[in-house]
Amino acid sequence: MRPFEYLEPGSLEEAVGLLARPEYGSRPIAGGTDLLAEMKEGVVSPARLVGLSRVPGLRGMEVTADGVAIGTMTTLAEIAAHPTIVSRYEALAQAAGTLATLQIRNMGTLGGNLCQRPRCWYYRHPSVPCLKKGGDRCYALAGSSKYLCILGGDRCYIVHPSDTAVALAALGASVEVHGPGGARWMPVEELFAGPSADVTRENVLGDGELVTCVRLPEPEAGARSVYLKAREREAGDFALASVAAAVRPLGSTVAAASVVLGGVAPVPYRARRAEEYLEGRPVAEVDGAVAGRLAVEGATPMKDNAYKVLLAANLVKRAVARLLDS
Known part of the structure; x- marks a missing residue:
């Protein structure tokens, strides 16, 4: 792992400002369960990490008559154990409560789970210059494809690794994205981008943009x-x-x-x-x-x-x- 600068902004605006400077190679870090693994593996080497733990308003859940709002710094363990999630949004509770291990669920956050990078071993190998890392080919086409996609592949055949994204899409969730231009809401499915849109990315977030909140609508009677x-x-x-x-x-x-x-x-x-x-x-x-x-x-x-x-x-x-x- 190469040396890097670590900063902890005290506001969302400060965090966005730090992340909106691509020349510094800044990356946001929440629980770090995926990003730190990428750094240790030599896949990415950001010069600056912007910690989000001190940014107010990003952690916790608010239950209203219209549904539930979940801050993206809320841990997966907290989501899986919340009584309202367990009783009204069963798929999300099950997805959050069964992913990875208890230690990772205690550290990992909802935002990190949505924005994690793929597990394809060609992408994860620092010596393999695959398409997703700016190379000229997908090595899985001639190599091992056991864990890769069967639907929607186009040049790159990763599968998106997020459990919570699947549940949130089925439940009709929307996400708030905050960036230099302010805040915008979109259906959670529109957050993700397949290889036909941009083979190097898995989501539509621009420089300085963060997913800050997930909103679940109140389930209809009998759902x-x-x-x-x-x-x-x-x-x-x-x-x-x-x-x-x-x-x-x-x-x-x-x-x-x-x-x-x-x-x-x-x-x-x-x-x-x-x-x-x-x-x-x-x-x-x-x-x-x-x-x-x-x-x-x-x-x-x-x-x-x-x-x-x-x-x-x-x-x-x-x-x-x-x-x-x-």
Whole structure:
């Protein structure tokens, strides 16, 4: 790890000002569970780290009649244990409560989880000049692709590693981005950018911009959600595939549904064909296997990851059963 300067601003405006100077190579740091790993691995070497722990207003949750606002410095453990999240936003509680290890959940923050970098071992290897690091090729095309994407790949075949992003997308969350030009809100799905937009990035944040708040709308009556994932080990591993699903039954019919996949695409992947199948269909006529097949329709697996197609489809099947059989 190379030497770097560490600063702790006392206000959001000061933090934005420090980060808006690209000539200093500044990077924000919250829990540091991902960024410090990148630095130790030699993947990135920022000259300046801007710590956010002293910036007021970024940590904590506010419950209102319209939903919940979560500061992005709130830890994943705090989110997973919050009574309102557990009772009203089940998918988020499950996503935050099962990712990584307890130690990482105690340190890692919501903002960091949303903005973490991919786990592709070609990207993470300091000696591999892949496309994402300004090189001229994706080494996974001729190498190992076991953990990479089956949907939405374009030149680069990473999967987005965030568990909470998948759950937040299914729950209709929005995020506040604060930067030199002020604050703006956007649906959480618009925060992420696939390789077709910019192969070197995973989100749309500009210089000096920070995700400062996540807002969840109040669930409608009868709505329920679930987050499921498959991984090689129960403790610590990233998802091979995951799904966050939410439904709102109305009488005997599925009035609304959202299905978002993780671990299979460069961004949280909204399975619109599965949603279309579920919405408006009588609960008694819903076939979770059909929803699962539709969720992965159009998948183009690489040479080592065809297993993800069936894995993701079965997770959707299980999620639908969990939500509609109860």
